[in-house]
Amino acid sequence: MPILGQNSPLRKLQLRASFKNVDHYEKPGYGLLPFDFARLQGGKTLIVNPAGEFRTIPTESLQSVVEGTLPTSSEIYRDLESIQAISNDVQLAGELVSNKVAAKQESLREFTGLHIFVTTLRCDHTCQYCQVSRRNTGEGSYDMSKEHAEKALSWVFKSPRKVVKIEFQGGESMLNFTLIKWVVLRAKELNKEHGKTIAFVIATNLTPLDEDILSFAEAHDLHFSTSLDGPESLHNANRPRPGKNSYQKAKDGILRIQERLGRDRVSALMTTTQKSLSMPKEIVDEYLSLGLDGIFLRPLSPYGFAIKTKSFKKYDSREWLKFYQEGLDYVIELNRQGIPFYEYYAGLLLKKMLSNRGTHYVDLQNPSGTAIGAIVFNYNGKIYGSDEGRMLAEMENEELCLGHLDTDTYESVYSGEKLLSLLDISMQEGSPGCDQCAFRHWCGSDPAYHIAMQQDPVGHKTFSGFCSRNMGLMKIIIDKLENGDDFTKKLFRAWAWRR
Amino acid sequence: METITMVTLSDTLAHHSLGSGDSIIAKAFRPGSPPRQGDRALLAATPADLSHIAGHSAILALNQDTFEAAKQTGVATVLISDKLSHVEEGDILRIFRNTGSTRILIKKKHRQNPFLLTERCNNYCVMCSQPPRDIDDSYLVEEALRTISLLDQDTPEIGFTGGEPTLLGDGLIRLFNRAKNMVPNASVHCLSNGRQFKDAEFTRKIAEAGHPDLMFGVPLYADNAADHDYVVQAEGAFNETVKGLLNLRRFGIRIEIRCVLHSATVDRLPELARYIAKNLIFVDHIAFMGLEAMGFGKSNFTTLWVDPNKYSAKLEEAISILRDAGCMTKVYNLPLCVLGDASRACAVRSISDWKNEYLPACDTCTSKSSCCGFFASTKHHYENLVKPIS
Numbered sequence: 001m002p003i004l005g006q007n008s009p010l011r012k013l014q015l016r017a018s019f020k021n022v023d024h025y026e027k028p029g030y031g032l033l034p035f036d037f038a039r040l041q042g043g044k045t046l047i048v049n050p051a052g053e054f055r056t057i058p059t060e061s062l063q064s065v066v067e068g069t070l071p072t073s074s075e076i077y078r079d080l081e082s083i084q085a086i087s088n089d090v091q092l093a094g095e096l097v098s099n100k101v102a103a104k105q106e107s108l109r110e111f112t113g114l115h116i117f118v119t120t121l122r123c124d125h126t127c128q129y130c131q132v133s134r135r136n137t138g139e140g141s142y143d144m145s146k147e148h149a150e151k152a153l154s155w156v157f158k159s160p161r162k163v164v165k166i167e168f169q170g171g172e173s174m175l176n177f178t179l180i181k182w183v184v185l186r187a188k189e190l191n192k193e194h195g196k197t198i199a200f201v202i203a204t205n206l207t208p209l210d211e212d213i214l215s216f217a218e219a220h221d222l223h224f225s226t227s228l229d230g231p232e233s234l235h236n237a238n239r240p241r242p243g244k245n246s247y248q249k250a251k252d253g254i255l256r257i258q259e260r261l262g263r264d265r266v267s268a269l270m271t272t273t274q275k276s277l278s279m280p281k282e283i284v285d286e287y288l289s290l291g292l293d294g295i296f297l298r299p300l301s302p303y304g305f306a307i308k309t310k311s312f313k314k315y316d317s318r319e320w321l322k323f324y325q326e327g328l329d330y331v332i333e334l335n336r337q338g339i340p341f342y343e344y345y346a347g348l349l350l351k352k353m354l355s356n357r358g359t360h361y362v363d364l365q366n367p368s369g370t371a372i373g374a375i376v377f378n379y380n381g382k383i384y385g386s387d388e389g390r391m392l393a394e395m396e397n398e399e400l401c402l403g404h405l406d407t408d409t410y411e412s413v414y415s416g417e418k419l420l421s422l423l424d425i426s427m428q429e430g431s432p433g434c435d436q437c438a439f440r441h442w443c444g445s446d447p448a449y450h451i452a453m454q455q456d457p458v459g460h461k462t463f464s465g466f467c468s469r470n471m472g473l474m475k476i477i478i479d480k481l482e483n484g485d486d487f488t489k490k491l492f493r494a495w496a497w498r499r
Numbered sequence: 500m501e502t503i504t505m506v507t508l509s510d511t512l513a514h515h516s517l518g519s520g521d522s523i524i525a526k527a528f529r530p531g532s533p534p535r536q537g538d539r540a541l542l543a544a545t546p547a548d549l550s551h552i553a554g555h556s557a558i559l560a561l562n563q564d565t566f567e568a569a570k571q572t573g574v575a576t577v578l579i580s581d582k583l584s585h586v587e588e589g590d591i592l593r594i595f596r597n598t599g600s601t602r603i604l605i606k607k608k609h610r611q612n613p614f615l616l617t618e619r620c621n622n623y624c625v626m627c628s629q630p631p632r633d634i635d636d637s638y639l640v641e642e643a644l645r646t647i648s649l650l651d652q653d654t655p656e657i658g659f660t661g662g663e664p665t666l667l668g669d670g671l672i673r674l675f676n677r678a679k680n681m682v683p684n685a686s687v688h689c690l691s692n693g694r695q696f697k698d699a700e701f702t703r704k705i706a707e708a709g710h711p712d713l714m715f716g717v718p719l720y721a722d723n724a725a726d727h728d729y730v731v732q733a734e735g736a737f738n739e740t741v742k743g744l745l746n747l748r749r750f751g752i753r754i755e756i757r758c759v760l761h762s763a764t765v766d767r768l769p770e771l772a773r774y775i776a777k778n779l780i781f782v783d784h785i786a787f788m789g790l791e792a793m794g795f796g797k798s799n800f801t802t803l804w805v806d807p808n809k810y811s812a813k814l815e816e817a818i819s820i821l822r823d824a825g826c827m828t829k830v831y832n833l834p835l836c837v838l839g840d841a842s843r844a845c846a847v848r849s850i851s852d853w854k855n856e857y858l859p860a861c862d863t864c865t866s867k868s869s870c871c872g873f874f875a876s877t878k879h880h881y882e883n884l885v886k887p888i889s
Contacts, residue, residue: 009766010726015625015799022763025728053777078723078767082774088724089738095745096778355824356777490819497823 007073026072030081031090033097037062038438046478051100052352052441053083056482104358107373112159113360114374116167116387117152117183119144120176121379121394124207125241129273131303133394134171143176144379149183151405152377156187157194158410167201167225169387171379174208184220201225205239205246206253214260224257226250228268228290230276230283238273254290268292272299277319280327284341288334294342297327299469302452303391317468325476332480335491347495349477352442354496362386364444364470368426371402371419381405383413385422388448399451422447425458433461439471513578514599515570521638523575523594524604524645525557527586537649540592543569557594559586559601577601591649593642604646613658614643616671620663622692623732624718626759626803628793631662640670647677654685665695675708686712688755693717694736696743706750714753714783717744720764722774730763744779754782760833761790761803765810772817776824785821787814787842789832792876804877806884807837815839834861835870836886847871863887 010022038046044056047065057065057076064070065086070077080086087093107113121142123134135142156164166187168180184200191198201223216222228250229235235247250268257266268290270276270283280297287295299320324345331343351359362369370385377383381404384390389400400422403413413419426445428434434445449466450459461467480488517523525540530551540557543549546568552558558576560566566578577599579586586592589607594600605612616639620631647657657678664671671689678687687710696702696715705713719740721727727737747754756775758764764771768787775785789807792800807814814830818841821828830842831849838846848871855872864870864887873881 008726010729010763013762013802015802016795019623019625019732019799020729022725022729025734026725027734051777072725078721078726079770081724082722082770083777092738092742096741099745100777356780493820493823497825 006075007071008075008078011073023073026077027088028072030068030070030072030077030086030088031093032066032068032086033084033090033093035083035085036436036438036440040475040478042483044482046438047080047083047085048438048441049083049085049097050441051097051104051356053100054353054438054478055079055083055085056478100356103356104352107358107360107365108367110161112372112375113161113163114165114167114362115152115156115159116169116374116376117144117149117179118169118171118377118379118390119173119179119183121171122175123171123205124175125172125205125239125246127239128309129238129271129300131301131388131391132169132171133308133391137172137175142171142379144179144377145381146179146182148377148379148381148405149179150186151381153183153187153190155375155377155410156198157190157196161196163197163199165199165201167203169203169376172205172207173202174204174213177208177213181216184216184222188220199223204253205241205250207241207246207249209249209253209256214256217257217265218261222265224253224266226253226266226268227271228254228286228292229270229273230279230286234273234275234279234283235286237275238271251290254292258291263291263293266292269296270298272297272320272323277323280323281330284327284330284334288339288341293340294344294347295327295331296344297324298345301388301391302449302465303388303395307395307452317465317472320469321472321476324473328476332488332491336487342495342498345473346477346492347498349442349474350492350496351498353474353477353481354493363446364442366426366428366440366444367423368445368447370400370422370426370447371414372423377405383408385419386448388446388452392448392452395452397451399457400448422457431458431461433464433467437461437471439474442474443470512580513566514594515566515576516573517575517577517594517596517599520596522596522642523557524642524649525555525592525594526649527559527588527590527592528555529588532588538645540594542586542588559583559592589651591646593646604642605650607651610655611658613660614646614674615661616640616643616659616664616674617662617666619666620661620692621666621694621733622663622736624795625730625732625763625799626761626790626794626796628791628796629660629662630794636662637667637670640667640674643674644677647674648681650682650685652682652684654682656686656688657682659687659689661690663692663695664689665691665701668701669704672704672708675705675710675713679708679710683711686714688714688716690716692731692736692740693743693747694733694739696746697739699746699749702743702746702750702752706752714755715747716755716757716786717747718757718759719744719771719775719779720758722767722770726763726767741778744782748781754779756782756785757788758786759788759790760805760807760810760814762805763803765805765813768810768813768817769820772820776820776826780824780826782826784827784829786829786831787817787833787845788830789874790877791832791874793874797876804880807833808884811837811839811842814842818842818845832871832874834872834881834885835866836864836888837881837884858882858885860885860887863889865889 035047035049040046043059045059045062046056048054084093084097121135122137124137203225206226229238232247239246254266328343331341334341348359348361362373365373376387376390378390382401383403385400385402392400402419426447428440434440446466447457451457525538527540527542529542530548539555540559541555542559543565544561546565552572558569558574560569560578569576590603591605593602593604617636618632720730724737818828828845830846835843856875856878857872861867866888
């Protein structure tokens with residue numbers, strides 16, 4: 001019965017007479033443990049255990065697997081036993097799986113790591129796709145006050161996590177650099193008592209970067225995260241500002257930071273617009289030429305001006321996936337030529353698929369990372385469970401507003417009905433469409449996305465771009481892991497365990 | 500790293516006044532050595548040496564004249580043969596009182612002096628280099644306890660091997676306690692198939708013995724029950740060993756996983772590596788070991804032997820999986836020239852001096868000095884396989 005796979009090659013071994021053959025140890029009768037499955041291309045079925053470990057088997061053998069008739073002599077039996085999809089000792093297998101699930105969910109126990117301070121909503125850029133609905137540079141009422149920053153800091157130190165990150169966002173966060181400075185110094189002061197490890201990141205378009213900022217960043221170990229959409233023409237078309245020199249400013253800033261503070265102190269993020277779709281290679285090359293170690297090929301999110309200006313509607317998941325695959329293939333080629341370069345989205349998913357560590361990436365958490373992965377303190381003192389939550393708010397949707405620094409306490413927000421019910425409904429185990437999806441073990445819930453697109457935090461997954469994009473991407477990766485060449489498999493494995 | 504059998508140099512020509520009981524265990528000293536704690540045996544080369552007899556519980560007479568003179572002392576005496584003439588001060592010996600048969604248990608100048616704690620075993624591995632025997636050898640525990648008491652204070656490490664040491668139950672725990680109390684700076688490495696650790700209570704007792712530097716070397720031959728059980732020829736062994744590993748982890752005891760490479764283990768090496776990285780990431784290191792043609796390894800050799808060049812790609816994949824996962828991995832008993840790059844980086848010059856050999860072709864190899872060479876027992880199988888590295 002070839003459809004049930006190859007027999008174990010050990011069956012052919014002939015030891016001395018006093019030894020028994022392998023069939024003596026192939027005990028019939030096995031139990032099923034929880035797993036999900038999905039059909040893949042090429043007659044294969046994907047089997048995934050709750051810890052995200054997977055194997056593929058011929059679709060024809062699925063029936064016998066679940067009926068309990070899979071021959072114990074087969075390699076498929078061994079493959080599935082190896083990931084505890086089946087076992088003749090279900091209690092032991094269950095213990096192994098739960099250990100792995102616990103390790104993957106470690107970030108839940110660690111609790112909130114990322115604390116976002118929106119220092120101002122003002123910005124010098126006028127990007128069509130702006131997801132936060134920036135304000136013009138002169139409007140001072142869009143700045144965060146010291147009083148609110150002080151209160152927000154008290155939240156940072158209430159987090160049980162030892163390692164926390166404070167990220168400054170905008171608008172253009174550095175237009176209110178006075179506040180950034182104040183927060184960094186104040187946090188260090190307060191930390192004398194708490195002894196946490198604090199990382200500081202400034203999300204910025206780098207336009208305001210000057211000598212003062214650089215020396216402060218040097219003295220206080222600040223990191224920069226900037227936007228770089230690709231080659232000059234693309235970047236400037238996506239990110240207009242007076243002077244039409246956004247690209248030059250970003251490039252100059254990146255090089256300046258690298259030389260002055262070190263390569264590891266600046267990273268860049270790209271956003272895919274319709275114009276980007278035809279130039280994945282050029283975009284990657286841009287990152288490469290600036291000495292950046294990798295790229296995060298990111299789709300556009302449906303918030304702010306991205307919706308108002310219909311930028312978001314200009315391409316669909318399928319077009320984005322095609323763009324992504326071309327970009328990823330090019331990155332693999334670079335590595336094959338001996339040029340180390342990393343693609344963060346694939347790396348993130350590979351971590352979930354192959355390593356036994358979880359990730360802290362907020363958009364792919366189950367339950368969602370709302371407030372327990374990241375928390376956002378808006379310029380006006382309002383508190384959101386995610387960056388996307390405040391983006392929604394600028395679109396007059398306060399569904400993800402969890403409270404206000406002036407009127408709410410850490411305890412009232414974290415144990416409040418609003419957050420708890422948001423987390424509750426974000427659990428895949430109870431979400432229609434997610435609960436039986438084989439890909440869910442690598443995926444997450446994104447309530448903000450579904451509120452923006454479907455006016456519902458759970459949404460209908462059949463029509464969810466979040467769902468089709470992530471599932472499509474996972475299929476691309478599985479295909480490479482299963483059918484790719486040895487180089488790609490090796491590279492992917494190294495990415496999965498990259499720290 | 501090989502499964503080391505005890506030094507079998509054991510012969511005496513005559514004995515006298517050995518008294519009753521099982522055995523004498525004593526450390527050899529030259530005449531006139533300063534006094535030391537514990538049982539001492541005098542290395543006597545001339546009758547005159549016997550004037551130093553005070554404080555010794557046995558005499559090792561190196562010739563007939565000395566033996567005759569020693570008989571007059573009333574102290575237990577053996578006349579040792581040429582086979583034992585290399586006995587040196589600081590070596591620890593056992594003399595059976597009933598036969599006078601004498602054996603060196605600890606050779607001071609060897610770094611590794613494994614204690615064979617029992618020949619009994621509940622596995623029956625197809626490549627076992629020291630096939631188990633179902634005998635009552637419980638005296639070995641008492642002997643090991645007494646030997647540990649005699650070890651030098653600066654002994655760097657103690658190896659316990661078998662058979663299956665955990666079959667001793669509380670006896671094994673007594674040994675860990677003795678080692679902790681008498682040679683607290685020595686690390687203890689104990690081989691075990693890990694099955695008994697499925698008993699959480701037993702494992703907890705070992706942890707509570709509180710040895711400061713204890714590690715178990717536990718073999719795992721597959722990522723699935725049928726293949727592992729086949730290799731160790733014991734039903735249910737895989738599940739028990741995995742439970743045992745989880746219990747060792749639970750009680751904070753350090754673990755080395757070992758896998759011998761042969762026809763029944765090499766096919767699923769990458770799967771085994773993935774299994775370890777996923778389920779047993781807490782182990783301290785992993786050792787892949789070349790096959791030695793000893794014991795069952797010899798009688799099943801034609802079935803078990805695989806040209807390492809045929810499995811080196813799988814070994815390479817397994818090692819890079821473990822390396823990516825951050826597991827410390829080593830390769831023992833395989834010459835460098837049959838290994839891929841990742842495996843070479845993990846290779847250890849492991850075969851003990853008196854066992855390792857090289858082939859004529861090795862003389863032109865630039866890596867000879869860092870290569871473990873071959874076991875005498877498998878050397879000729881490599882004759883057409885070696886590719887001197889230039």
